[in-house]
Amino acid sequence: MELMFKHLLLALLCGFGLILLALAQDQSGFISLDCGLPTNSSYSEPTTTINYISDAPFIDTGVSESIDAQYKATNQLQIAHVRSFPRGKRNCYRVNITSGTEYLVRATFFYGNYDGLNKLPKFDLH
Ligand SMILES: *[C@@H]1O[C@H](CO)[C@@H](O)[C@H](O)[C@H]1NC(C)=O
Ligand SMILES: *[C@@H]1O[C@H](CO)[C@@H](O)[C@H](O)[C@H]1NC(C)=O
Numbered sequence: 745m746e747l748m749f750k751h752l753l754l755a756l757l758c759g760f761g762l763i764l765l766a767l768a769q770d771q772s773g774f775i776s777l778d779c780g781l782p783t784n785s786s787y788s789e790p791t792t793t794i795n796y797i798s799d800a801p802f803i804d805t806g807v808s809e810s811i812d813a814q815y816k817a818t819n820q821l822q823i824a825h826v827r828s829f830p831r832g833k834r835n836c837y838r839v840n841i842t843s844g845t846e847y848l849v850r851a852t853f854f855y856g857n858y859d860g861l862n863k864l865p866k867f868d869l870h
Contacts (some may be wrong), residue, residue, distance in 0.1 A: 778822045
């Protein structure tokens with residue numbers, strides 16, 4: 745399965761979650777990605793205890809950025825880093841799936857003035 749970002753100027757994706765079994769209370773069958781989190785990093789988010797891992801193994805493009813400090817205090821941990829896509833018409837996440845299985849994909853987008861330009865980016869999501 746590929747999630748494509750097309751005609752991307754500066755897009756960012758945070759807290760990307762792939763949910764295999766939506767009814768599961770535990771975290772088996774889920775992967776929760778913190779986009780832009782440094783490679784090999786992970787943490788347990790304190791309020792939800794959801795385990796987030798870096799999105800780095802799932803995508804080859806994009807740039808890791810941090811949101812502006814003024815937004816960090818009031819937002820969840822998984823928003824602190826973002827992945828922006830300054831280059832390429834398409835930037836794709838690649839996740840392993842099982843044929844014939846239904847998946848729920850949930851994504852959160854947050855700008856947080858990571859580039860200091862104070863200008864919301866425009867992008868398409870496929
Ligand atoms: C991530 O961890 C793997 C396995 O331990 C290691 O081979 C790799 O060099 C690490 N990457 C970074 C950027 O630290
Ligand atoms: C996806 O599956 C391939 C083939 O089994 C494996 O090499 C790869 O590490 C998997 N990728 C992830 C992100 O789990």
